[in-house]
Amino acid sequence: MFRVLFFLNCLVLSQLVVYGQSDMELDSLKFQIEAPESRSKVEVLNRLSFLLREQNITESYEYATFAEQLAISEGDSINLGRAKANLGWIFYRTGVWDKAFRYSRDAFLISFRIKDKQGMAMSLNNLGVIYYKQKNYQEAIKKFREAYQIGFEIEDPYVIIRSFNNLALNFLATNELDSAYNYAYRALEINDKYNSVYYNSFIYRVIGDIQAAKGSIDDALATYDFALLTDTHHRLESFEASILNRKGKAYRLLGQFEMAAEYLEKSKEISIIKNYQEELANSYKNLALTYEALNKLDLAFHNQMAYNKLSELLEEKVNKDRLALISAMFEVEKTDAELRYLRAENDFKELQIKSFKTYNNIYVFGTLILGILFIWLFALHKKTKSINLALVINQNKVNQQKEELEKQSKDLERSNKLKNRLFSILGHDLKAPVAQLQGVLGLMNDNSLSREEFNEISYVLKRNVDGLFVTLDNILSWSRAQMDGFKLHLRPTSCLSTINQCIELLQQHASGKGLEFNVNVGKETKVWVDHDLFQIILRNLISNAIKYSKKNSFIDVFALEEEDCVIIKVKDYGMGMSKEMLDQIRNQKFSLMESSKGTDNERGTGLGVNLCKEFTNMMGGTIHFESARNIGTTVTLKFRKVMLVEDSQEIHPRKYLV
Template sequence: VSYAISFLTANYYLWRQPCSGNPAMSILRAFLICFFLVCCFQILYGFQKPVKPKPSVLDINAYEKLVVHYRYNKPDSALFFANLGMDLAKRTKDEEGVARMLNQMGMIDDNSGNAESSRQRYLEALEIYKRLHNYKGIVKENIRLGVVENRKGNSAAAIPYFLQALKISEQNKDKSGIMESYITLGEVYAFRHNYQRAISYYKQAESIGATLPFSSLKLNTCLNFGTAYRETGELSKAIYYFEKGISQSDYPEMMGLNISLTNGLAQVYAKSGAIAKAIELQKGALLKSRKISNSLREFQSLMALAESYGTSHPAIALNYLQQALTVGQTKKANKQILEALSHIAALYEKSGDYNAAYLARTRQYNIADSFYFKDISIKISNLQAQYELTKSQAKVEQLKFVNSKQLLEQKIMFWIISGSIALLLILGAYYFKIRNLNRLMNKANTDLIQSNNVKDKLFSILGHDLKSPLGSILSFLELVNRGWLSEEEKTLMLSKLESQCSTTLDTLNLILHWGQMQLKGVMIQQSNVSPEKIINRNVLLLKEMATQKSISIEQDIEPDLQVFCDADHLDFLVRNILSNAIKFTPIGGIIHISVQAYQNDQVIFEVRDSGIGIEPSRLESIFSLNNVSTVGTNNEKGTSLGLVVCKEFINANAGNIWVESTIGEGSKFFFTLQRTQIKQQ
């Protein structure tokens, strides 16, 4: 304004000046007039700031409506608006708003098949409603949790949630909550195929609904009634309820339930055989679902059409299944994708296209596995996060405690450490003393057990292996003394008596050897010994025994071999093992003796027979006192001590002994001795 006043004053002054004969003055006056006009325009319009329209602010109710609108056809958009609503509720500290958004997020997860995430959100919302004492919210979340458990197939866990919702609704005389609780309880028993129990709950819901204004609950009641009567075969009642629900839901707000009711009615007609009527209704439901962009109802309609065409027109049914699969993939609904792939694979199998069925099944299992492992990984991440949080909190508490008690700990630490050291020294001394006493006691117990075993074995041999031959000798002498035997019988009995005496003598020799070893230890006098000479001597000694059973003995002895051992021990080893081979080899059998140079300056002895073999259960204990003696092929008797003595002789001569045997084929006894003299301590 000041610029304008100054300009007008100057212009007035110039205007009063005569301009005749002065063209410069005229030009200046014209310029000033133009400048004045520009300044006036700038003053009037140039300094005005544009006014921005005030943006509209969405509240929790608006966000909830947006989520409900996009929940089925655009779940990503629904989740976006739910997050915006959650942020708003947290900024404004609106706990009820947080619970409402959690409930909507849970339904989004539930629709996509993510049951565990949905359940967690419902539980969080339930806790908030409990803190707020909001009974309607508590009822709502209990019902949602029951629905999740029922869809997972865990009806036993779903029923308590529905009963809790019913109880709270009855306490607050909330007819709408009571009606919804009865409906959901009926759905649980319908899921269990207990349709009569389900119908009883639906009837209670219907009687309560008669006193309430029209709502979607009444349509749900019609839908559930129709489904239950369809499954029980009461088709006329099912048609009545489906048509009743369709007539009451034919407007945009209830179009989703209208489509479900239409598909339910179509299934009734399909069950009654009116496939054409069913297909007509399902196609109408499909058009409606696409018109309102409801992907969930579109998927249901496509699956219903595929089922109707499945028997008569599998190609058309496959087309509808592929469309349903596309809908599930577009919405990233894993549950729908798996259902569609399962029906596609089944249709291929029915038509005989097993390769396509295999591919569909493989794809189904891969998606199911990835979805399952994703769910598991989320659970693990949540548990890990919870663990880290708890760990951090515990660490903070621990630091606080340490800081508050640090001075006291410093004062008493010295005395605690001193006392602990003294106590440890005392306990250590007692521990080592007790351990030494236990060791001595265990050694004494072991020696007593071994001595007891030796005693039992000795008495067993004395009582059995020596008593019987002596009894036979006495009986024979009694017969001879009384003159009851002829000369021929005496000769035969003397031959048998000689054999028994020989066996008894061998037994006594074994007992003497074994007893000496137990009392004095193994006496050993080692020298260079020729195995061939000892083997030949024992073969000659046992030749008569082998000849009686027509057993041939073969030898394969490497010439000029010398072993460093006790000659008496080697003689006992060869005689005992060879006599055992003869004892357990049947008539006409073969025994093969082999002596060959072996690794690490050793000589290996092998006695192989074609006898009856040894049971596998006896192989581990055959060289111990636990071994049980058995009779030979001609009922020859033994003591089972021979191999025990052999084992001790082999150990004394720094060798090794083992056996290999197969039932019905024979046995192989091996033992090794040193080939050259070794330095003895």
């Protein structure tokens, strides 16, 4: 109980901080109207209108109207679109749906034309709410989805949260409760991620409505209480009245009629004082049912009559507003169609006139120029031929120099990337394991680490040191291969022996992840390779298979002998690679890629795969990668096969066929 109270107190305090910050921002913006320095006046007016449109709608309207006029006079399309979006919302809040639609649609068109994605998202949410009020839920859902996609593009949590919450409302209205629940909780997750409390209260109210629709009345009551407690939306009394109404209905459904009547009377009182007609109608309706259940028939009759009268007025108003909205939509679409037709017709006529003038001018001047050019070209024909020949020769030289410069530039860019990546490996991937080992040895030297504690971290240290060894060996092997005078020492090499050596070196890492090896390689299978490079290739491939394998899975290593070659496969059943990464590995000759973390957060350098490709090619072999996400990776090697020539003790590699 103490923890719950502590949490609620912290939540209230955090909201007070938010209110304080909001008030401070309002004061600062109002001051900037008189003496704007860092921000334009129209931008300040739009921000003030946005912050006040749920708190003081009259003042918000004044700021938005002023911002619209100022934006028009300054030719500021961005702020004109945002001012119209604010006005669209204000008209929606005041029930003037036709103007709300006109302003919101104009705002969207302006923002779309200038590619102001934040303005587009605001306008789409406005239009979606208007379609919601018109009960055109499919169109509303379409608008909200477009809005949250833009919100993700521009990383605007306000747009995402608002869109998700509106989607939850629409799916609740269509009785798609699972979808409504999903979007409400996604809104809550984004809210928590960005530490925002602006929409907490509305989100919890929607979740409560979903729970009530599913029949979880007790859960809905708890959620309504939490919504009322977290009411951060400028402490709107309309929100309080709606929550009290919902709680009263929930208690009525539970059969606690006295409690239901108490909450519904409070909601009715607030709604009468503040003239919240929709909430008042709901209060009358639920009170009539509640008093009927309590056998207070006079009160039930009184509330039912009040509900009937008020619902008739509201229905009449809604119908008028809906007709006005439909008329506005029709007029806008009709006007837009006429304008598009007139503009197209005017553009076509202008194009015809311009084309005629252009062709006429071209004909007159072209005739004169052609006559002059004919005389001039005839006189300079011989000289032009010699000049052209010289130009061709010089152009060829320039092209050759250009190609050489481009090649040198690419080589230099590649060298810089390799240098930077190698420095990164030396500075981080090699330093980190040594620093860990140094720290542990220091603790042991000071007797600050017990044997049990050391045993707990020894596996991680061993894995990191093994990784350090592999990284150092890779870097040294690659550096040696780049040196002048490097020679391959090709000789018959046992596949099984080399594979067993690599597995033995990496066995502790594999055992730590519960991995088992399935090795199916013939004892007599030999390939014609450089033993050291062959060992580096297999060690890197098996190390990668361990790194990206899921715990308690298998790694298959097997060899197939064909007439001219030996095929070696290393297969894991781990996290696999994306198609983009696989294409990069297959197509690029050499690139130090950023290595992704393994399934146990193992780190890599991105050098191993490149070494495998380069060393395999150096020894006349081929390497092929196959992979799929969450299925695994298979690496296929092909090397020349070693065979004894009949009636001879001499060993020869068979000719390798790719």
